[in-house]
Structures are given as structure tokens and as C-alpha cells.
Amino acid sequence: MHASPPINAVRPRSLAPRANTLVQHPVADDSLSQAMGLMGATITYARNSEIFGENEPAEYLYKVVSGSVRTYKILNDGRRQVGGFYLVGDIFGLEFADEHSLSAEAITDCKILVVKRNALNALAGRDASVAKQLLTLTGCELHRVQNRILLLIKNAQQRVAGFLLEMARRDSPGDVIELPMSRQDIADYLGLTVETVSRTLTSLECVAAIEVTTSRRIVLRNRSALSHLNG
Amino acid sequence: MHASPPINAVRPRSLAPRANTLVQHPVADDSLSQAMGLMGATITYARNSEIFGENEPAEYLYKVVSGSVRTYKILNDGRRQVGGFYLVGDIFGLEFADEHSLSAEAITDCKILVVKRNALNALAGRDASVAKQLLTLTGCELHRVQNRILLLIKNAQQRVAGFLLEMARRDSPGDVIELPMSRQDIADYLGLTVETVSRTLTSLECVAAIEVTTSRRIVLRNRSALSHLNG
DNA sequence: CGACCATTTGATATGGATCAAGCGATGTGG
DNA sequence: CCACATCGCTTGATCCATATCAAATGGTCG
Numbered sequence: 105m106h107a108s109p110p111i112n113a114v115r116p117r118s119l120a121p122r123a124n125t126l127v128q129h130p131v132a133d134d135s136l137s138q139a140m141g142l143m144g145a146t147i148t149y150a151r152n153s154e155i156f157g158e159n160e161p162a163e164y165l166y167k168v169v170s171g172s173v174r175t176y177k178i179l180n181d182g183r184r185q186v187g188g189f190y191l192v193g194d195i196f197g198l199e200f201a202d203e204h205s206l207s208a209e210a211i212t213d214c215k216i217l218v219v220k221r222n223a224l225n226a227l228a229g230r231d232a233s234v235a236k237q238l239l240t241l242t243g244c245e246l247h248r249v250q251n252r253i254l255l256l257i258k259n260a261q262q263r264v265a266g267f268l269l270e271m272a273r274r275d276s277p278g279d280v281i282e283l284p285m286s287r288q289d290i291a292d293y294l295g296l297t298v299e300t301v302s303r304t305l306t307s308l309e310c311v312a313a314i315e316v317t318t319s320r321r322i323v324l325r326n327r328s329a330l331s332h333l334n335g
Numbered sequence: 336m337h338a339s340p341p342i343n344a345v346r347p348r349s350l351a352p353r354a355n356t357l358v359q360h361p362v363a364d365d366s367l368s369q370a371m372g373l374m375g376a377t378i379t380y381a382r383n384s385e386i387f388g389e390n391e392p393a394e395y396l397y398k399v400v401s402g403s404v405r406t407y408k409i410l411n412d413g414r415r416q417v418g419g420f421y422l423v424g425d426i427f428g429l430e431f432a433d434e435h436s437l438s439a440e441a442i443t444d445c446k447i448l449v450v451k452r453n454a455l456n457a458l459a460g461r462d463a464s465v466a467k468q469l470l471t472l473t474g475c476e477l478h479r480v481q482n483r484i485l486l487l488i489k490n491a492q493q494r495v496a497g498f499l500l501e502m503a504r505r506d507s508p509g510d511v512i513e514l515p516m517s518r519q520d521i522a523d524y525l526g527l528t529v530e531t532v533s534r535t536l537t538s539l540e541c542v543a544a545i546e547v548t549t550s551r552r553i554v555l556r557n558r559s560a561l562s563h564l565n566g
Numbered sequence: 567c568g569a570c571c572a573t574t575t576g577a578t579a580t581g582g583a584t585c586a587a588g589c590g591a592t593g594t595g596g
Numbered sequence: 597c598c599a600c601a602t603c604g605c606t607t608g609a610t611c612c613a614t615a616t617c618a619a620a621t622g623g624t625c626g
Contacts, residue, residue, distance in 0.1 A: 177485070180566050185488060187481070200474025205481065232460065242473050243431025249480045250418070250436065254408070256487040257416055257526040260582065287605065295488040300582055302606050319591090319605060335411050491614070518573065531614060533574055550573060550623085572623080579616070589606075596599085 136237040139227055140167055140195075144219035149210040158207045162199035164218050168192050171214020172284040175206040176292065186293035188248065189285060191275055198245055211284045256295050258335055263294045264304040265333040268314065272324055279324040280317075287319070308333075367468040370458055371398055371426075375450035380441040389438045393430035395449050399423050402445020403515040406437040407523065417524035419479065420516060422506055429476055442515045487526050489566055494525045495535040496564040499545065503555055510555040511548075518550070539564075 146169055149155055155166065158177060166173075168190050175187035175196060187206045190196045196208060210216075228235040255266050267290065271281050283290075291298045305322070308314045313330050315323040324330065377400055380386055386397065389408060397404075399421050406418040406427060418437045421427045427439060441447075459466035486497050498521065502512050514521075522529045536553070539545045544561050546554040555561065 179485070183488075185485060187484075198477075200471060200477065205478070229463065235466065239470060239473065240431060242470065242477065246429075246431065246473065246477050246480065247436070249477065249484065253418075253480065253483055253487065254410070254416060256484065257414075297583060298605075299584085299607085303582090306606075528615060529573075530575085530616085534614095537574075567626105569626085570624085572621105574619105574621070576619080577617085580612105580614090582611105583613090584611075585609085587606105587608080590604090592601105592603080594599100594601080596597105 134237065135231070135233050136241070137167070139224070139231075139234055140165070140217055140219045143223050143227070144217045146215050146217050148215050149213070151210055151213050153210050155208040155210060155216060156197065156204050158205065159203050161202055162197065162204045163221055164197060165195065165221055165224055166197040166208070167195045167217040167219075169215040169217050171210060171212045171216075173208055173214065173216070174211050174285060174289055174293075175208045177206050184292045185295070186289055188252075189271075189289075189293065191284075195241060198242060211289065260294075260296055260300050260304050261307070261333050262335045263296065264290075264301060264308065265313070265330045267294055268308075268322065268324065269327070269330055269334060272327075279327070281322045281324065283320045283322065365468065366462070366464050367472070368398070370455070370462075370465055371396070371448055371450045374454050374458070375448045377446050377448050379446050380444070382441055382444050384441050386439040386441060386447060387428065387435050389436065390434050392433055393428065393435045394452055395428060396426065396452055396455055397428040397439070398426045398448040398450075400446040400448050402441060402443045402447075404439055404445060404447070405442050405516060405520055405524075406439045408437050415523045416526070417520055419483075420502075420520075420524065422515075426472060429473060442520065491525075491527055491531050491535050492538070492564055493566045494527065495521075495532060495539065496544070496561045497566075498525055499539075499553065499555065500558070500561055500565060503558075510558070512553045512555065514551045514553065 144167075149171075155173065156162075156164070170192060172192070173190040173194075173196060175190070177185050177187060179185060188196070189211070197204070199205065224234075224238075228238055251270075255263050258266070268281065271283065272279065275281060285293075287298045287301050290296075291301045294301065296304075305314070305316055308330075309316055311329065313324075313326045313333070315325050317323055375398075380402075386404065387393075387395075401423060403423070404421040404425075404427060406421070408416050408418060410416060419427070420442070428435070430436065455465075455469070459469055482501075486494050489497070499512065502514065503510065506512060516524075518529045518532050522532045525532065527535075536545070536547055539561075540547055542560065544555075544557045544564070546556055548554055
């Protein structure tokens with residue numbers, strides 16, 4: 105992965121959203137989410153369709169209602185860096201410049217709640233609790249990114265173990281993880297190659313730390329071993 | 336760097352700040368900085384002394400008046416990850432949890448403006464422009480961290496080139512960079528070893544991209560070559 | 567001047583990338 | 597409904613960038 109030649113060809117961009125229907129606001133829990141629900145609209149995106157592109161004006165804030173999303177950036181050498189995965193309930197598209205610094209795509213078919221940033225900022229001006237939540241949200245994002253850095257300086261086993269633990273924490277109450285994303289997505293997220301991710305999973309299975317039921321379903325068999333590997 | 340055994344011994348912690356004298360506020364330019372200047376006090380830290388430690392309550396926000404600062408985290412395996420370098424004018428110690436997630440140390444003797452977070456938050460509640468600046472600041476920090484991630488997935492030459500360009504941008508008007516930090520600091524920032532950093536600098540010099548006048552002073556001879564290497 | 571620490575340089579080892587092939591699942595057209 | 601094409605995943609063999617180990621050099625401070 106340290107070499108210059110293009111590795112991951114840019115995938116066939118945006119297969120024209122299958123049916124991006126507009127639907128009216130669902131419900132939410134906290135005041136920010138509530139506000140978003142009231143102010144926004146839900147849009148349906150088909151698998152692999154683009155939600156927004158790098159360098160597009162960042163006019164909206166997004167919340168995953170169903171399905172999952174990846175953000176990414178294509179590097180000069182053609183490689184792709186996945187910025188993050190967003191699952192049900194997660195908010196993405198937070199930007200502080202006027203333009204998006206990453207692109208976002210639907211990993212699976214999904215419904216996304218979309219809110220005008222303007223409207224939200226206006227609300228934040230009036231409602232201190234919303235403003236505070238925005239700041240908190242940003243803080244969380246910062247934390248997430250800082251943790252990514254810690255992941256990226258570890259070895260392959262530690263990265264994969266860390267990834268699995270993170271997904272387990274966010275996604276599933278039990279020990280079964282349903283991965284919406286492909287091995288390539290994971291590889292591009294962790295700064296590894298597909299082959300390495302695959303091999304690492306196999307080796308974790310050999311050590312009885314996990315069980316790869318199907319390629320998209322992984323069962324944690326030994327969290328403490330994983331945590332330990334995670335460093 | 337992928338191995339488990341401890342590599343960088345934790346350096347002799349906090350040689351008892353030489354003389355942490357308290358002085359009254361210097362001047363600043365924008366409203367946030369002004370506010371900080373009015374509300375805070377300047378503290379002097381000796382080289383290598385600790386400014387705050389991981390897991391300490393994050394009660395203050397800090398601004399570099401003179402000198403330079405590194406934030407870092409010691410990993411379980413004993414390695415050190417440097418989170419960032421802060422030069423004159425930079426603000427650090429932004430946290431969203433109640434505790435610091437990183438430690439901070441003076442790289443050189445330095446003067447730091449210290450402000451109670453409480454006081455600042457209170458002010459932000461009253462003054463919208465201060466609140467906005469705080470959010471902007473956080474946004475910048477987020478950007479910085481995201482760029483770090485992009486750095487970390489590149490090869491050694493690209494990382495070092497990127498680091499030099501960043502330092503040149505932040506630190507110096509011309510092409511001469513005065514590095515306050517050691518090779519070890521740089522290595523721990525870039526996720527490389529000292530040896531690799533040193534070798535890479537030598538190779539950049541061989542290619543006539545830079546000139547290493549003294550170990551702490553580097554002259555950029557060919558920015559475009561560096562930018563190109565940077566990927 | 568001498569001790570110590572930072573930096574550089576050299577030799578070797580190794581983890582993950584790369585190249586290549588095989589396998590399993592999924593979907594499509596006949 | 598099956599044969600085939602395609603795509604995603606796994607496995608194997610080899611290579612290379614960077615880590616690791618070791619030693620020499622240089623710079624700084626008592």
C-alpha cells in the first residue's frame with residue numbers, strides 16, 4: 105500500500121440512484137434529532153449511489169434512518185481512503201468549510217434524513233441546547249478521528265481487531281456483527297489491502313477469537329482476546 | 336513499528352518545571368484571543384515539562400505565547416504517538432470529554448496563556464462570535480486530524496515531505512524551517528522510526544529537494560518536488 | 567576535555583503489499 | 597431451472613519498504 109501505482113480503480117460512480125423518493129420526516133429522540141426530523145426530509149438512496157461528492161457545497165447535514173453509508177476520498181495515486189462508516193442513527197456530513205472534503209455513498213439501500221445546514225444554524229442561534237449538541241457532535245467526530253489515528257499506527261491484526269470491536273460496540277447488542285460493507289471498504293478504512301484483511305480475519309478465526317459465519321457475518325468468540333490483540 | 340515490544344522508553348517525565356512563573360495577560364488579535372488574553376494568565380514552562388497529563392480533568396484551554404508544545408499519548412505497548420505540534424499563536428487543549436485524552440509537554444521553554452474553560456464557555460453563551468470561533472477552532476482541529484490520517488496511509492517519503500510542507504506553511508514565511516522538535520518527536524508524529532525519518536531526510540537532500548543545514552534547521556530547495564512527492 | 571544525548575549510517579529481518587490463481591455466491595440470459 | 601458470467605473473498609508465492617539491531621559520528625553541556 106505504500107507504492108505509487110494506482111491500486112483500487114475508482115468504482116463505477118453513482119449508478120443513478122434507483123429511486124430517490126422524497127418522504128416526510130420520521131421521529132427522533134433528542135432535541136437536535138427532533139429538530140432535524142421536523143426540518144428535514146427523508147431521501148432514499150440505492151446501494152452504491154452517491155449522497156454527496158467531494159468539493160460539492162456542504163449545504164446539508166445528514167442522518168442515517170436506515171441502511172449504512174461510507175464517506176471516502178480518492179487520493180492522487182488512485183487509492184481510496186474511507187473516512188468512516190455511518191450506521192442507523194449516525195449523523196454525517198459535518199463540515200466546517202463550505203465544501204465537503206469527502207464524498208459519501210450508500211453502502212446498502214438506505215433512507216437518509218437531510219436537513220439544510222442554514223436552517224440548523226439558525227436554530228442553533230436561537231436554541232442553546234441545539235448549539236451545544238452540535239458542538240458535542242463535532243467533539244465526538246474529533247474523538248472518532250483521533251482513534252482512527254491510533255488504529256493506523258498499529259499492525260494489521262490490531263487494526264482489524266479494533267475495527268471489529270468498534271463495529272460490535274456501535275452496531276450490535278450481542279456478539280454477532282452484521283457487516284454492511286465489503287472487505288475492500290474495510291481495507292480502505294484501515295489502510296490495508298483486501299488480502300491482508302482477509303488473511304487477518306482467517307488468522308483471528310484460527311486463534312478462536314472470532315468466527316466468520318458468512319463473509320458479512322462475524323461472531324465475536326473471545327472479546328478479551330480481541331481487546332488484548334487490539335493493544 | 337508494528338511489533339509489540341516497547342520501543343521508545345517513556346522519557347524522564349516532567350523534570351519539575353524550572354520556574355513556572357505567573358505573569359499577566361499579553362495581547363491578542365481576534366475576539367476569542369482577546370477574551371482569552373483578558374481572562375487568562377500566562378505561565379512559563381521549562382523544556383520537557385508537562386503542561387497537562389492524560390486523564391487529568393480538562394479545566395483549561397491553552398494558547399502558545401512563545402515556544403512550542405507537543406501533545407502525545409503513550410500506547411499500551413510503550414510506544415508514543417504524538418498528537419500534534421503547537422506553535423506560537425496556536426490553541427490547544429480542546430477537549431469535549433471532561434478529561435484530556437492526550438498529554439501536553441513543552442518542547443522548548445515556553446509561555447502559555449491559560450484560560451478556564453468555564454469562563455470561556457460562559458462567555459460563549461453571551462457572545463455569539465466567541466461561540467462561533469470556538470466551533471470554527473474545533474472544525475480546524477478536525478481538519479488537521481483528518482489530514483493526519485491521509486498522511487499516515489502514505490509512504491515514508493510522502494509523510495516526511497508532507498510534514499515539512501506543513502511546518503513551512505505554519506511556521507515560516509520563507510523557505511527556512513526551524514524545527515523545535517527532535518527527530519524522535521517527528522517520528523512519533525508520523526508513525527515512523529527515527530532512523531527512517533533521518534534516512535528520508537537524507538534522501539530528500541540527495542534529490543536536492545531540501546537542505547539540512549543543521550539538524551534542527553531545514554531549507555526547502557524545491558517545493559514543487561516536495562509537493563509532488565507528497566502525493 | 568569528557569560524558570551524554572541526538573542524529574546519521576549500515577546490515578539484516580519482517581510484515582504487509584503485490585502478483586496470481588482458485589473458490590464460492592449471486593445474478594442473468596437462454 | 598440450469599449454465600455461465602461476474603463479483604467478492606480467500607489462499608498462495610514472492611517482493612519490498614520500513615522496522616530492528618548495531619555502531620559510528622556529531623553536538624552540547626557540565
